[in-house]
Amino acid sequence: MSGVPGKPEHMTNPHPPYCQFVPPWLLERLAQPGDRTTMTADPVVQAVEETLRTDIEIRAARAKAPLTTHKATKAAWAVYTAGSKQTLPGKLLRTAGDPENADPAVNEAATGGQAALDLFSQVYGRNSFDDAGAEVIMSVHYGVRYDNAFWNGTQLVFGDGDGQIFDRFTKPVDVLGHELSHAVTERTAGLVYSGEPGALNESMSDVFGICAKxxxxxxxxxxxxxxxxxxxxxxxxxxxxxxxxxxxxxxxDDPKLGKDPQVGSYKDFIHTTNDNGGVHINSGIPNRAFQLAATSIGGSSAEGAGRIWYAALTGTDVGPNTDFAGFAAATVAAAGPHADAVRQAWTTVGVTPAAGSTSSGGTSAAPATVSVRRTGGFAGLTRTGELDLEGDDPRVDDVRRLVQRTDFASLNAQPTAPDAFSYTFSLPEHGEVTVAEPDLTHDLRRLVELLLDTE
Ligand SMILES: [Zn+2]
Known part of the structure; x- marks a missing residue:
């Protein structure tokens, strides 16, 4: 996967802003249809498993990839074919101004990409995702029976689908708009892809995707x-x-897919460590707020509620860690004569607009327990300790501070020191991170002391 370009993560973003259209839990569900005896013969299962493997490889490549940015050129967009391979961008087939191609996937990408660019430029005055006229690079026919679409930090990528459940990912125009909007969010508010800010990031993509459609x-x-x-x-x-x-x-609601798990009210917010804190599930809450505001304001969603949402996303009140309440407040502030309609929309989905509200990358949305497990060592004994961050234990403040200022994503190295103790931290939003004792930072040593030395 060395051909996948990327860029360094946002300084405040603990997770790669690798945004995939199909939530990972849905692909995992399709890969496990229950009857293991027929699994390997099922082409859909094989396609989904291949997609999941590729997703993991892309994440790994993004973590290492150097900064590469496409320079602004004359064409607004360019469509390549990856030719069923996974090397990007592939072979150039069509750029803005060219006639239609014989390949429908190429033309769908062109139409959707242009519609998304037109939304941002004609309604919001934004010149491409970077507001500096960057060419939008799109690659179709990515991989074999690939069940996903994504923005990799540099370009948009679309699979052909498995041919039995998923069709081409270029078919719905809002998928193009969704992925391009991830690029816009990355270059504006920079919402971290985790917890509430992550669900907002997902929602921004659905909002501007649906506006383009x-x-x-x-x-x-x-x-x-x-x-x-x-x-x-x-x-x-x-x-x-x-x-x-x-x-x-x-x-x-399908036997193979299961039932749509999205929630549409804040009281139903799903606390999970899967899918970066349930970003594709909880995005239903701000999505519904936008739908309610748009229908209440009336007329074109793009020009009514869309303008307000765009102003909030690009204004100074919204940053990488803004939560639902903070974003809601920013939209009310940007709504002018529609402030009541916007406030009512958020209230209906259970979010009370609160100025200056932020979350710490979604830690409030996750199970509020930090634990550490020490394993390995010559004697092979295991010790564990955990702490409820919402309890009244006197260690809570110290542990919270240490967790918040540690970049756990950069620590997940393979422990290789023979006989050294190995510490597995289980954290809200980060999942499990294992660090060998020689690699512990000063802060992590202190965290281990606080969590283990309690008996
Ligand atoms: Zn997305």
Missing amino acids: QRLLGQTAQQADWLIGEGIFLPGVQARALRDMAHPGTAY
């Missing part, structure tokens, strides 16, 4: 279907789309 179809907020990924499923799959912004949790 409705604009292309000439629909008002009231006329629109509010479906994300409509047409991505092949016939026979019991699904209207991948997400429903108006009715989160109702987009699909």
Whole structure:
């Protein structure tokens, strides 16, 4: 996967902003259909497993990749084919201004990419994702039966789908808009891809993706279907789309896919360490707030609520760690005469707009327990200790501070020191991180002391 370009992570972002359209839990579900005896013969399972393997490789490549940015050129966009390989961008097939190609995936990417660029430039005055006219690079036919689309920090990438459940990922225009919007969010608020800010990051992509779709179809907020990924499923799959912004949790209910797990109210917020803190599930909450605001304001979603959301995303009140309440407050502040409608939309989904509200990369959205397990060592004894960060233990403040200022993502190295103790930290949002004793930082040593030396 050395051909995948990337860029260094945002300084405040503990997770790579690698944004994939299909949530990892959905792919995992498809890869485990229950009857293990038939699994290996099932082409969908094979395709999904291949997609999951590739996703892991992309994450690993992104963690190491050097800074590469496409220079602004004359063309607004360029579509390449990866030719069923995973080397990017592949072979150039069409750029802005060229006639249609014989390949429908190329033309779909061109149409969707142009629609997304038009939304940002014609409605919000933004010149490409970087607001400096960067060429949008898109690669289609990525991998074999690849069940996903993503922004890798440099370009957009689209798979062909497995041919049985998922169709081409270029088919729904909002998928193009969704992925390009990840690039916009990255270059503006820089919302970390974790917990509440991560769910907001996901929601921004659905919001501007749906605005691009409705604009292309000439629909008002009231006329629109509010479906994300409509047409991505092949016939026979019991699904209207991948997400429903108006009715989160109702987009699909299928024996193979399971039921749409999105939530649409803050009281139902899912606390999980999966999917970067449930970013694709909890995004249903801000998605529904946008849908309610857009229909209440009326007319074009892009020009009504969309302008307000864009102003919030690009304004000074929203940053990498802004949570739902903070973002809600920023939209109310940007809403002018529509402030009441916007406030009411957030209130309906259970979010109370609160100025200056931020979260620490989503730690508040995760199980609030930190634990450490010491294993290895010559005698092979195990010791464990844990702490509830929401309890009244006197160690809570010290442990919180140490956890917050440690970059755990950079520590997950392979412990190689023979006979050394190995410490496995289990953390909100980070999952498990194992560090060999010689590699412990001063802060981590202190954290180990606080968590283990309590008996
Ligand atoms: Zn996304």
